[in-house]
Amino acid sequence: MPTRLSNYFLRTLREDPSDAEVTSHRLLVRAGYIRRQAPGIFAWLPLGLRxxxxxxxxxxxxxxxxxxxxxxxxxxxxxxxxxxxxxxxxxxxxxxxxxxxxxxxxxxxxxxxxxxxxxxxxxxxxxxxxxxxxxxxxxxxxxxxxxxxxxxxxxxxxxxxxxxxxxxxxxxxxxxxxxxxxxxxxxxxxxxxxxxxxxxxxxxxxxxxxxxxxxxxxxxxxxxxxxxxxxxxxxxxTTLVPAEIDFTAAAAPVVYDTPDTPTIQTLVDAANAAHPRASGVAWTAADTLKNVVLALMFPDGTREIIAIAVPGDRDVDLKRVEVAFGPAEVEAANETDFLRYPALVKGYIGPWTAEGAVLGDKGTTGIRFFVDPRVVAGTEWITGANENGRHVFGLIAGRDFAIDQTVEASDVRAGDPAPDGSGPVxxxxxxxxxxxxxxxxxxxxxxxxxxxxxxxxxxxxxxxxxxxxxxxxxxxxxxLNNDAKGLIWPESVTPFDVHVIATGRDEVVFEASETVVAALEATGREVLYDDRRKVSPGIKFGDAELIGVPKIVIVGRGAADGIVELWDRRSGEREQIAIEEVAAHFS
Amino acid sequence: MPTRLSNYFLRTLREDPSDAEVTSHRLLVRAGYIRRQAPGIFAWLPLGLRxxxxxxxxxxxxxxxxxxxxxxxxxxxxxxxxxxxxxxxxxxxxxxxxxxxxxxxxxxxxxxxxxxxxxxxxxxxxxxxxxxxxxxxxxxxxxxxxxxxxxxxxxxxxxxxxxxxxxxxxxxxxxxxxxxxxxxxxxxxxxxxxxxxxxxxxxxxxxxxxxxxxxxxxxxxxxxxxxxxxxxxxxxxTTLVPAEIDFTAAAAPVVYDTPDTPTIQTLVDAANAAHPRASGVAWTAADTLKNVVLALMFPDGTREIIAIAVPGDRDVDLKRVEVAFGPAEVEAANETDFLRYPALVKGYIGPWTAEGAVLGDKGTTGIRFFVDPRVVAGTEWITGANENGRHVFGLIAGRDFAIDQTVEASDVRAGDPAPDGSGPVxxxxxxxxxxxxxxxxxxxxxxxxxxxxxxxxxxxxxxxxxxxxxxxxxxxxxxLNNDAKGLIWPESVTPFDVHVIATGRDEVVFEASETVVAALEATGREVLYDDRRKVSPGIKFGDAELIGVPKIVIVGRGAADGIVELWDRRSGEREQIAIEEVAAHFS
The missing domain is CATH 3.30.930.10 (Bira Bifunctional Protein; Domain 2)
Structure with missing residues (x-):
């Protein structure tokens, strides 16, 4: 038995649903496959169930x-x-x-x-x-x-x-x-x-x-x-970890007044002017250490404040951080958190002061301190000095602050090297x-x-x-399978194998359509048959395009001469064929 | 592809589940169809899903x-x-x-x-x-x-x-x-x-x-x-309602001391002695009026106290009452409820006292009063007088108390007349x-x-x-479909059409079994094949009886001579048949 559109539980919609953000949602609703019941909760209509x-x-x-x-x-x-x-x-x-x-x-x-x-x-x-x-x-x-x-x-x-x-x-x-x-x-x-x-x-x-x-x-x-x-x-x-650097000859870090450094670039410029590196290589944003204070919220309700340091040209990716600290959820530390740790001066946070460690196991705050894997031993950094308007230049990782706790916290960028050495990603x-x-x-x-x-x-x-x-x-x-006019199902999941459309009002068209449908069903095809009597061909074609059965047979005026039209929904191609050849064509 | 028991996700159980109250539950769990997850919540195993x-x-x-x-x-x-x-x-x-x-x-x-x-x-x-x-x-x-x-x-x-x-x-x-x-x-x-x-x-x-x-x-x-x-x-x-009785000549009710009437029968005996009916027909338990005080609990939290009167030879069926008063739930009135209505004397409750109505619209309590449909106008009753140790005899329905609110509250009994006059039920x-x-x-x-x-x-x-x-x-x-040994599925829903059992350890048995299975599948039968090598025939037969596929083929020693046994699970009959005839037998 074919499915007859004249009494199928289906209404296609002219308008896109107002809440549809993506094509599949828009088309599946408009073409009558699904229907929203509540946010993220849908009912399945007959086409969708198929x-x-x-x-x-x-x-x-x-x-x-x-x-x-x-x-x-x-x-x-x-x-x-x-x-x-x-x-x-x-x-x-x-x-x-x-x-x-x-x-x-x-x-x-x-x-x-x-x-x-x-x-x-x-x-x-x-x-x-x-x-x-x-x-x-x-x-x-x-x-x-x-x-x-x-x-x-x-x-x-x-x-x-x-x-x-x-x-x-x-x-x-x-x-x-x-x-x-x-x-x-x-x-x-x-x-x-x-x-x-x-x-x-x-x-x-x-x-x-x-x-x-x-x-x-x-x-x-x-x-x-x-x-x-x-x-x-x-x-x-995972980050490709750079080689460690010998820091035995490195100079001690120096704290500077950095009054006019509202951006990382101005800070880098100040460093290049006041404290050029021994190697002669200019400081860049990648040499600044960005210290981010976060709150871990554990399922048992505990809230722990931690600090993470990443190179200044990177951002912390909270989703990556959450993976590292799961099942805890992560958020930025708030004002209340900072009030508990007066040693941390916002805008000038760093792991170190001239008096000693601030962050990490041996720090005065007791806050756990994690570093990006790029912060290997011997790397030299510009970072906050935990004093308003002051930074420290030439802080050495592994000497001036501990690097035993690394975390994949930095954002990943196109061009970053794959960890297995297989090139940029x-x-x-x-x-x-x-x-x-x-x-x-x-x-x-x-x-x-x-x-x-x-x-x-x-x-x-x-x-x-x-x-x-x-x-x-x-x-x-x-x-993946649609165009401006509607869905175009792949054969593996199409709701019907063939969509037969009777156009016009002549009885010969409906008789020929029944012949075509019966012949297709005899070869095992599942047929959707648009047998509606008072619907214009334009609306029928539009519905067929929206519904997206990939193979369509149009039975129209040619039916009197034994001819119907095959319409390939995907390519848009149409070809004429004798009625008695339709079934063979699809088997 | 047959389903092979050697690697099917199935374990039959020797013991009945301890919480199984009915046969279907017991057998479906034991035979490996379902598995309890929580009270009234089950998982479906492969056999059950089929x-x-x-x-x-x-x-x-x-x-x-x-x-x-x-x-x-x-x-x-x-x-x-x-x-x-x-x-x-x-x-x-x-x-x-x-x-x-x-x-x-x-x-x-x-x-x-x-x-x-x-x-x-x-x-x-x-x-x-x-x-x-x-x-x-x-x-x-x-x-x-x-x-x-x-x-x-x-x-x-x-x-x-x-x-x-x-x-x-x-x-x-x-x-x-x-x-x-x-x-x-x-x-x-x-x-x-x-x-x-x-x-x-x-x-x-x-x-x-x-x-x-x-x-x-x-x-x-x-x-x-x-x-x-x-x-x-x-x-x-619904109750077949008796005809009304002319009460114009009926005497007024009389209140009696009824000190030694702990049961309905003793009360009826007292009435027959002290207050015989004018008609000469003896009082029976069916002539006493049992007044039951109930609480209706409405979904909005309201609690209403009502009274229902039924003949004393009947009980109030709370399920029938709930239907009448739905969506309210119904329970017996409690001590607190009775404290609100001191006019109702427990053990002696009635709709009437010599001073006037107690229950119903015109009653002193304001409690709604409902009567069984058998309590038609002119019927004469023995009931409580709302005084300790006293009853009223000869109370007339429709004269001494209102009967405008009837309710199907009495229990239904075998022999009660069908309301359409088609005889006792x-x-x-x-x-x-x-x-x-x-x-x-x-x-x-x-x-x-x-x-x-x-x-x-x-x-x-x-x-x-x-x-x-x-x-x-x-x-x-x-x-409906089982015996002492297990399930016996009707063909319309059996998990498999045929259960093939290979018995013994001879290779010829397994080769013959494969032939039988392949022949059955070639004719479209769904086959469960017990191909387990280290399981005794007794256990295999027991599992087959428990699982309940109605048609079983046993491949055993006769296989060497090209003979297998057909076993009808329902009748228990066994017959021998040539291997090459098995497929034809089932198609």
Missing amino acids: VKAKVEKIIREEMAAAGAHEVHFPALLPREPYETTGRWDEYGDGIFRLKDRKGSDMLLAPTHEEVFTLLVKDLYSSYKDLPLAIYQIQDKYRDEARSRGGLLRGREFTMKDAYSFDHTDAGLDASYQNQRDAYERIFTRFGLEYAIVKADAGAMGGSKSEEFLHPTAVGEDTFVRSAGGYAANVEAF ELIRGMEIGHVFQLGRKYAELLGLKVLDENGKLVTVTMGSYGIGVTRILAVIAE | VKAKVEKIIREEMAAAGAHEVHFPALLPREPYETTGRWDEYGDGIFRLKDRKGSDMLLAPTHEEVFTLLVKDLYSSYKDLPLAIYQIQDKYRDEARSRGGLLRGREFTMKDAYSFDHTDAGLDASYQNQRDAYERIFTRFGLEYAIVKADAGAMGGSKSEEFLHPTAVGEDTFVRSAGGYAANVEAF ELIRGMEIGHVFQLGRKYAELLGLKVLDENGKLVTVTMGSYGIGVTRILAVIAE
Whole structure:
């Protein structure tokens, strides 16, 4: 049975939704695929459900090929397992929490590591049961601060999350590679370009982690890539550390009055005038030390003030800092914080004064002090002297202040050298479409998942976690496959194979259309049939362009002569063809 | 590709789960279909997912045949639409409520009338768009006080909920009948016996409502049925009202000291001795008036005390009372309530004293007074006199106390006459498996869903709501299809078509098994293949009996001679068959 537009639950919209920031959101709403219910929460209309089912089918096929078994967990779960692993708190405001009528704490699960671990613990007990890969395709919830981009970042979204269980590290490596290979096959089938980048594991814990990023201007992540093959999420990028410098002959630092140095450049000019370097190389902005005071906010409510020093030509990237200090959140220190530390003089903060260290373990403030990895032993710096209007020139790292605590805090820039020596990197906007993690033994340890090994000894299981955003992928495909007039679905996920349009009012047109539709369905094609009697051809063509079925058959005046028109939505090409050849053309 | 038990994610359990109260729960857990996560919340294992998918497929097919379109709404929804219809409060503790990070109220939807109404309001505007039927298969949440029976009453459950939209009453009748017919087809395909009974509409509002009840001892509903064809939920049963009696010649009531009447029978005996009726017919327990004081608790927090009078041989059925006074909840009046009304003397409560009315509009207490429909004008009663140790004999309904407010408060008993005159009813335990409602215009009115009619006039849409519990049906099927050894699935929902068991360790057995499996799969059968090498035949047979695939092929010693055994799980019959005939046998 074809789907007939005359009674299909579908209304295309002429106007863009006012809240749509991205193309996929705009077109999926206008073409009648989805409908907003609340910020970041959507209902799926019949067309959207069809595409979503096809996306899920491809993922299921590749999960089966990877030997993974499908299960399904509830969204609503008790607090206890998440309390045990610490994630109940770590997620902060990012998850939905609630109480049941008896007052028990529950959550809408943002991801399911805990309960998959407990399920395997419940059922399995021997290394012979492993390796195991199980997955679900399930609706997840995260209380995003700013849900945006329609399906690209919703508060409810469908995710495929898989988990692997092994009893050896080599087994985990193989399981990880197996899932990673499946992801490559999946994204290839969707026609999605991707980069596999080193990633920070974030709140998931664990060691090895890679993201599949689809390069796109609407992406909310940035990643770097070198011509030599290095690729990493900006949060996971590591600095190429320069060689240390012998400072045994270096002069002592000198404090100067620097009254008219409102900018880094004026400060550098003052230094070059008053305190030229022994080497003769002029001071530059990269030789100034920018000391930034931040507050770490831990899940237990603790607030710790720290200081980070980066070269003055760089900025501190708070997202990179948060990775280093997770699960703490990070913000700039406020006035109240500074009042607690009068030794720090705003605008002139530095790790040192002539009386000794201010920051770090041995500093008078007791504030922990971290430096950018470029601040290696022997480097010489201009920085604040903790006195109004005064700076110190020629401060030596590793002599005048400690450099034992480094942190990847600086922003990453195009042209920065890749840490593996593969050359300078470029910066690319990307959308995360998949994520593979080696969780290792963290969850199994905390939740007590052990099996007997070959020697009858209880060993802790090692796990991987593998996620694909089903609804996000659908949006990314829409983002990539459209033109000014609407969507253009790839064949792998199109809601229908062929869109047949009857134009005009002659009965012969509708009769011919029924013949075409029946012939297409007989060869197994899924047909959307625009059989509306009182709608103009212009509106029908416009709807077809908006909806985006890639292959269209127009049945019009030529029908009387046995001729219809094939319309390729993507190329725009039209060609005439005899009615009896239509089915063969599509099979 | 067959599913091979050697690496399938499945462990059958020897022990019954300790919390399982019903057979389906016990067997579905033991056979590895589901796994408890929290009270009334389950995870689905691979076998369970397969059966659930088949149940959903049958429902989808019949929904499509009924012309309904599938959509999908989120479980997490904003408060506002439910506030507008009053259900945010009416559901009381029965739903899960939460706040998002911005403090907005949200809920996990127990059912979706509001958002379906708003969706149609968003997209449709003309009678030409109607009739419309749309549905979803979706996970719902209700915070049941006592979730029990495994999947029979969970706090999370999958439901098919459909909604119809019409602009005329006749249209709604047709849509309702259309869905009702689809339900009959669905339950027939599942092999489920059902009774269609008149039902109370409960929190849904609306007028006409019927339940599909499956007769089963584990059912939590009770319904009545007469030989003449009357069927109703106990909550919807109405009393056959007796004829009024002329009381013009009746004597005045008399108050007696009744010191030694601890039971109804002793009171009746005292009445027959002291105050025989003029008619000579002896007093019986059915002639005493039992006055019950109850508290109505309204969603807005109001507590109202009311009194209900029923014949003394009956009990008040609080569930029936709640239907009458919904959305208020009902409980017995407590000591504090009685302290407010000293005119009511516990143990001797009545509507009347010699000084005048106590209960009802004209009563000294102001308490609303309701009577059972059997308390018609002219009936003569024995009841409390609101004095310690005293009763009144010969109180006449409609003369000595008002009978204008009747309520269906009495319990329903086997042998009670059906209200339509079709004879006495029997009482049957049943499980609700479907529910069809004529909502009428309530939701459309409150949410502003109107369309233009044939005359260009805006008219309010009239709606129906139709629900089937997907996971409950699966449990009911399991409840009905099992024996002491395990499940026995009907072919319509079996997780696999054929279960092939290789027994013994001879290579010829495994080779023959592969041949059988391949031949079965070539004819389109879904095969579960027990290829485990180190598991005894006894355990394999036990697992097969527990899992419940109805058709089993045992490949054993006969394989060397080209012979295998067919085992019918339901009848227990076994027959030998040549390997090359197996595929033909199943197709």
